[in-house]
Amino acid sequence: xxxxxxxxxxxxxxxxVAYELAQYEVRILVIDRNPEPGFGVSKGHAGVIHVVxxxxxxxxxxxxxxxxxxxxxxxxxxxxxLHRLGALLVAENxxxxxxxxxxxxxxxxxxxxxxFRVRLVGWRGLRKMEPxxxxxxxxxxDGYGVINSFELVSQLYYFCKLNGVExxxxxxxxxxxxxxxxxxxxxxxxEYKTHFxxxxxxLYSADVARFFGDNYRLxxxxxxxxxxxxxxxNNIVAPLQLMPSPKTKGGAIIPTVFGxxxxxxSLSISDRCDRSVSEDDIRILTRKFGGLLRFRDYIPIRAxxxxxxxxxxxxxxxxxxxxxxxxxxxxxxxxxxxTAAPAIARRVIxxxxxxxxxxxxxxxxxxxxxxxxxxxxxxxxxxxxDGEVLCPCMGVTKADIREAIRRGAKTLDGVIFRTGLGxxxxxxxxxxxxxxxxxxxxxxxxxxxxxxxGDSWLVIQ
Amino acid sequence: MASYTIIGAGIAGLSLAFELxxxxxxxxxIEHRDYAGGINSxxxxxxxxxxxxxxxxxxxxxxxxxxxxxxxxxVWKNGYRELDNNAIVATGFRTMTxxxxxIYGDRPAGIYPFHAVLDLLRYGLxxxxxxxxxxxxxxxxxxxxxxxxxxxxxxxxxxxxxxxxGAIKDVRVLRGRVKxxxxxxxxxxxxxxxxxxxxDTLVISMFKPYNPFPRLRAVGQAVIETYDPGIxxxxxxxxxxELVGNEHMLIDSDVPVFPGxxxxxxxxxxxxxxxxxxxVLINDKEYVxxxxxxxxxxxxxxxxxxxxxxx
Numbered sequence: 001x002x003x004x005x006x007x008x009x010x011x012x013x014x015x016x017v018a019y020e021l022a023q024y025e026v027r028i029l030v031i032d033r034n035p036e037p038g039f040g041v042s043k044g045h046a047g048v049i050h051v052v053x054x055x056x057x058x059x060x061x062x063x064x065x066x067x068x069x070x071x072x073x074x075x076x077x078x079x080x081x082l083h084r085l086g087a088l089l090v091a092e093n094x095x096x097x098x099x100x101x102x103x104x105x106x107x108x109x110x111x112x113x114x115x116f117r118v119r120l121v122g123w124r125g126l127r128k129m130e131p132x133x134x135x136x137x138x139x140x141x142d143g144y145g146v147i148n149s150f151e152l153v154s155q156l157y158y159f160c161k162l163n164g165v166e167x168x169x170x171x172x173x174x175x176x177x178x179x180x181x182x183x184x185x186x187x188x189x190x191e192y193k194t195h196f197x198x199x200x201x202x203l204y205s206a207d208v209a210r211f212f213g214d215n216y217r218l219x220x221x222x223x224x225x226x227x228x229x230x231x232x233x234n235n236i237v238a239p240l241q242l243m244p245s246p247k248t249k250g251g252a253i254i255p256t257v258f259g260x261x262x263x264x265x266s267l268s269i270s271d272r273c274d275r276s277v278s279e280d281d282i283r284i285l286t287r288k289f290g291g292l293l294r295f296r297d298y299i300p301i302r303a304x305x306x307x308x309x310x311x312x313x314x315x316x317x318x319x320x321x322x323x324x325x326x327x328x329x330x331x332x333x334x335x336x337x338x339t340a341a342p343a344i345a346r347r348v349i350x351x352x353x354x355x356x357x358x359x360x361x362x363x364x365x366x367x368x369x370x371x372x373x374x375x376x377x378x379x380x381x382x383x384x385x386d387g388e389v390l391c392p393c394m395g396v397t398k399a400d401i402r403e404a405i406r407r408g409a410k411t412l413d414g415v416i417f418r419t420g421l422g423x424x425x426x427x428x429x430x431x432x433x434x435x436x437x438x439x440x441x442x443x444x445x446x447x448x449x450x451x452x453x454g455d456s457w458l459v460i461q
Numbered sequence: 462m463a464s465y466t467i468i469g470a471g472i473a474g475l476s477l478a479f480e481l482x483x484x485x486x487x488x489x490x491i492e493h494r495d496y497a498g499g500i501n502s503x504x505x506x507x508x509x510x511x512x513x514x515x516x517x518x519x520x521x522x523x524x525x526x527x528x529x530x531x532x533x534x535x536v537w538k539n540g541y542r543e544l545d546n547n548a549i550v551a552t553g554f555r556t557m558t559x560x561x562x563x564i565y566g567d568r569p570a571g572i573y574p575f576h577a578v579l580d581l582l583r584y585g586l587x588x589x590x591x592x593x594x595x596x597x598x599x600x601x602x603x604x605x606x607x608x609x610x611x612x613x614x615x616x617x618x619x620x621x622x623x624x625x626x627g628a629i630k631d632v633r634v635l636r637g638r639v640k641x642x643x644x645x646x647x648x649x650x651x652x653x654x655x656x657x658x659x660x661d662t663l664v665i666s667m668f669k670p671y672n673p674f675p676r677l678r679a680v681g682q683a684v685i686e687t688y689d690p691g692i693x694x695x696x697x698x699x700x701x702x703e704l705v706g707n708e709h710m711l712i713d714s715d716v717p718v719f720p721g722x723x724x725x726x727x728x729x730x731x732x733x734x735x736x737x738x739x740x741v742l743i744n745d746k747e748y749v750x751x752x753x754x755x756x757x758x759x760x761x762x763x764x765x766x767x768x769x770x771x772x
Contacts, residue, residue, distance in 0.1 A: 226560060273645065276567045282560065300560040304568055375529045378541050389525035389536050392493055393673070397536070412570075425671070426555045431573060432580025433494065446586055451570035455646035458570050459586040 003029045003166075004357065006185050006194040008173055008208055010037035012149065013333050014200035015156035016345035021352075022163040024359040029166045029192060031173060031185070033204070035453035036414045038153030041202040041337070044275065044306020046225055046254050046262050048236065049145030050336040051087065056110045058315045063340035063347070065114050070342040071145060078155040079370030081257045086142040087236040088121065090135035090292060096240045097136040103240065104139045116143040130233050132294050144236050148257045149338060150417035155368055158407050162366045170453065173201070176211040178324045196357055197327045198348055203272050203309050205331040212321040216331045219310040220272050223251075223265025223335075224281035228298040229425040232261040239292060250335070253289050258394075258420060261298070263289045270307060277303040301427055308334035316340070318347060325355035371407065373400045373419065390434050393424025398437060405441050412438060413452040435459055465704075466491060466535065466548040468526040468674070471499030472507060472690055473681020474551030475514035476697025482518055484705050490551075491524035491535055496583060499553050500576065500682075501690050503603045510694065526552075526674065533674050549700070550679035554668035559642075562595070562667055566641040571648035575666040578604060587611055589662030593651045595639045596666030597621045598688045604666060605632045616660065618653050620667075639663065678704075678720075685719050685732055687754040692732060695756045696720075702728030710759070714767035716741060719754075729759045733767065740770040 005021055007014045010032040018030050034040060049071050053061040075082035091097040100120060108118040121129065121138045129140075161167070168189060175186040176197065185192045199208045206218040238252035254262040263285045282303060290296060311317050311332025321327035328351055330344060337344075353359055375395040377384050386399035396419045404418035415421055415438050422428040435458055439446040450456045465481055467474045470492035481488040496502065497520060498511040524537040526544060533544040556574035559565070571589055573581075575596070578588050592608055594601050595618045602623075605615045609631055616633045641652035642663055650657045670686050672679040680700045681693045696719055703709075706725025712718055719732040733741055735750045742748075744760055747770065759765050 276643075277565050279563070279565050279640075282565065299558065301558045302568075303560045303565065374536070375527070378527075378534060378536065379529055383539075384536075384541060385539050387536050387541065388523050388538050389493060389527055392525050392527055395527040395529055395536075425558075425673070426576075427558045427574060429556055429574045429576040431577035432584065432586075433577075435577075435581070435586070436584050446584075451646075453646075456570035457647055459581060459588060460590065461586060 001192055003027045003192065003194040005029075005196045005198060005352065006031060006183070006192060007198045007200055008185070009040070009200035009202055009205075010034075010157070010167065010169075011040050011042040011200065011202050012038065012153055012156070012338055012341045013202070013330055013344055014198070015153060015160065016341040017198050017200060017348050018160045018165050019156050020345040020349050022160050022165050023362060023365055025362050026357070026359065028164075029168065029194065030160070031168045031171050031187060031192075033170070033172045035169050035411055035450070036409070037157045037167075038150070038417070039413070039452060041306065041308055041333075042149065042153055044223065044304060045149065045335065045338055046265060047147050047149040047256060047338070048252075048254055049082070049147055050339045051111060051116055051141050051143045052107060053336055059318070060316045060336060060340060063316065063343040064336040066343035067340040068143060068145070071147070071339075074342055075147065078152070078159060078368060080152045080155050081148040082145050083257055084143075084145050085235045085255070086140050087144045087238065087252065088126070088130065088133070088138040088140050089238055089240040090126070090133060090138045091240050092135055092291065094136070096242065099242055100137055100139060100240070107139060107141060111141065116141060130235065130237060132232055133237055133292055134294055135292065139240070146236075146254060146257050147338075151371060154371065154407055154418050159368045161408065162368060163362070173208060173211075176208070178212065178326060183324075183326050195326065196352055196355065199327065199329045199331070200333070202333065203307060205309060205329065205333070209321070209329045209331060212323045212327050214321050214323070214329060216317060216329075217312045218332060220270050221308045221310045221334065222268050222270035222274060222305050223308065224268075224277045224285065224303065224305040225262050225264035226282060226285050226300055227302040227304070228261040228263070229301045230261065230298050231255050231259055232293055232296070232298065237292060239288065251285070251288065253292065258423065260301070265306065272307060275305045275307060277305050281305070299425055301425055302423075308337075310334050316344070318344060320351065320355065328352065371403060371418065373403070390437055391421045391424065391430040393426050393430075394420040394422070396421040401438055401441050410442070411450050411452050412458065463547050464488070466544060467551050468548060469493070469499065469551035469553060469683075470497040470515075470520050471551055471553050471681060472501045472510060473553070473683070473693045473697050475511065475518060476694040477549065477551060477680050477701055478518040479514050480698050480701035481704070484701065486705065488518065490518055490520045491526065492520055492522050493525040494580065495522050500579065500600055501693070503579065503600070503607060504690050505603075507690055528674060533677065544677070546677065548674070548677050550672050550674050550677050550683050551681050551697075552671070552673060553682045555671035556665050557667040557669055559665070562639070562665070564639050564642060566652075567644050569642070569644035569646055569648050571644065571662045572642060573662065573664050575600065575604060575664060575668075578664050582607060582611070587613060588664065589648070589660075590614065591660045592616070592662040592664060593618055593639065593653070593658055593660040594664045594666050595620070597623055598666065598668065599623075600668075600688070601666035602632070604664065616658055685734060685754055686736060687732075687752065689752055689754070692754055692756055695730070696732055699724070699728055699730050699732065710763060710765060712765045712767060716767060716769050718767060724759065729761065731757055731759060733757050735769070739772070742768045742770055
């Protein structure tokens with residue numbers, strides 16, 4: 001089998017590359033080791049569209065600004081929920097308060113010229129904007145966003161499927177080589193020939209690069225997050241840190257599109273497979289964010305962690321293979337990879353074009369319809385059918401499960417990500433019923449259903 | 462005359478419905494699941510109460526209450542309607558979450574809230590073979606017994622002292638706290654205190670009262686932390702009296718009291734909640750609360766004062 005482009009990795013970056021390519025007459029194959037798209041790095045972030053990204057002259061800072069700009073159109077076209085809001089860097093003590101004008105000055109110089117509004121907020125102003133936040137003052141930066149990143153992945157995938165992109169899941173790339181005008185990708189399911197290859201393999205991007213003799217060193221950073229039931233703040237809120245220590249760097253209080261709140265992420269060095277959260281991680285988050293809030297008697301519902309690939313030099317690596325321009329590596333796409341992804345994809349398209357890929361615009365690109373849940377219909381007073389509620393906390397019904405499956409969900413997590421099932425305050429009191437209905441709808445036995453592939457079995461008989 | 466919708470056909474909802482119907486009100490119960498009784502369906506001796514209530518009140522199974530943008534709806538297969546203030550919450554306990562309980566680690570398949578396992582058993586399914594149940598209450602022990610009867614190996618982890626009254630022979634009991642879960646795909650090990658226990662399943666059976674619809678009145682384990690079904694049933698009767706009674710007495714209390722600061726003169730009973738037990742003064746007379754809550758007959762006075770007696 002022969003393709004024009006093979007993309008390795010169906011995370012948000014790989015999917016954006018495929019999405020951009022799908023606008024052209026190109027034969028595309030996406031390969032992923034996981035059973036569904038977005039089950040790698042993309043599974044474990046906080047869903048924030050960023051603005052401020054030091055160091056300011058880095059590639060990731062530039063691509064984040066560019067990507068942020070694309071998101072309104074992307075969200076509109078793919079019908080993904082995106083809430084625009086601002087970020088507040090809060091001065092908790094007098095020292096920080098004194099430093100505030102200098103922080104404002106720098107951020108305004110860097111981001112003001114890109115059209116982001118940066119302003120100083122006094123004690124009174126802060127109180128008005130964020131009644132639940134303690135602080136003496138803040139710097140406000142607009143242009144941030146929170147997005148339903150699961151919906152984004154799902155809609156990108158669905159768009160690609162509708163427009164002829166082929167996908168191979170549960171497939172591991174074992175090797176690759178360039179010969180004449182072709183790249184041969186060797187997987188555990190067979191060999192695939194392609195004219196061009198895009199390595200968007202996330203945590204495995206350095207391994208894929210090595211097949212072509214390109215060596216990169218990756219570290220793995222773990223970001224732990226604590227999710228609360230309910231909304232704490234109106235904006236993204238973080239304590240002002242003048243000298244961030246590596247352990248407490250980054251993270252914020254984030255109001256998600258689901259009406260929940262995330263504290264985090266923290267950042268610690270880990271290994272590739274470790275998504276565990278320790279008591280220490282939670283202690284760091286509580287120490288950092290707990291003091292910022294007046295009222296904090298919220299129910300913590302879930303702690304989770306994401307793993308990100310951190311490259312040498314701590315900046316995105318977007319480059320041709322040394323061996324051939326037919327191979328493009330995207331190595332170490334860490335935070336703010338979600339924000340930068342649409343910009344990365346456009347850069348990849350122009351690199352592919354420069355390398356000789358002929359791109360003719362497709363005449364009949366099919367658009368995706370929005371994922372409309374039963375609760376959206378109820379909210380707008382429309383008629384419903386198959387409205388049997390499975391998850392009362394999140395208002396997820398049988399019809400929603402069906403829709404998730406129609407759009408490609410094959411595992412319980414695939415359904416959960418597309419519908420929000422079990423993500424509420426009770427953390428899965430509905431799972432017994434859900435496992436029964438999801439497996440019925442998938443046409444498999446409950447014992448065959450998996451949470452997220454592999455040996456993540458759910459029930460026995 | 463008012464018509465009531467009760468959310469949840471557990472024993473609190475059934476008791477309230479039964480009592481309201483007896484007093485001549487129009488009442489319907491909606492039940493999210495396809496069976497009545499909720500977590501008390503496994504409580505020994507409750508079958509009779511549940512059975513007779515089910516025969517005499519109008520229950521609609523598969524109808525659920527859902528909050529969408531802070532508006533409350535009843536939703537069923539092919540329709541929905543907005544719920545008014547004559548809807549009453551009887552949704553019972555919620556299961557506590559892992560971070561609330563200080564359980565850290567991985568998030569593999571095989572971590573189930575109590576209610577999910579109860580449903581699985583109904584469908585002839587098992588959550589796993591080698592099960593750790595974490596709970597400080599009789600329901601945890603009863604579920605352990607059911608799973609044991611199905612051939613599972615069960616370890617019950619009790620964070621506090623609990624008198625099980627011999628309810629669960631053959632279940633291995635450990636005193637302590639579940640602190641950490643390990644497993645990539647599926648649960649592999651659970652850390653209890655400092656000891657690793659091999660298990661493929663962790664069932665969380667620690668509960669908290671929870672009212673998902675805070676603008677509505679609630680009854681039973683949605684508002685009262687009690688593990689005594691008798692008190693749950695009584696709360697339904699007390700609320701019915703409070704709803705329909707026309708003469709009320711006022712209560713001034715420094716401990717939480719069900720149904721609140723007003724109770725009907727006819728029933729003259731309240732449930733005093735005091736976790737872990739203790740003593741209260743009611744109009745200068747002392748009462749002992751055993752368990753976490755107790756039903757108390759009030760003296761027939763216009764105003765009642767309840768004060769906690771500090772030890």
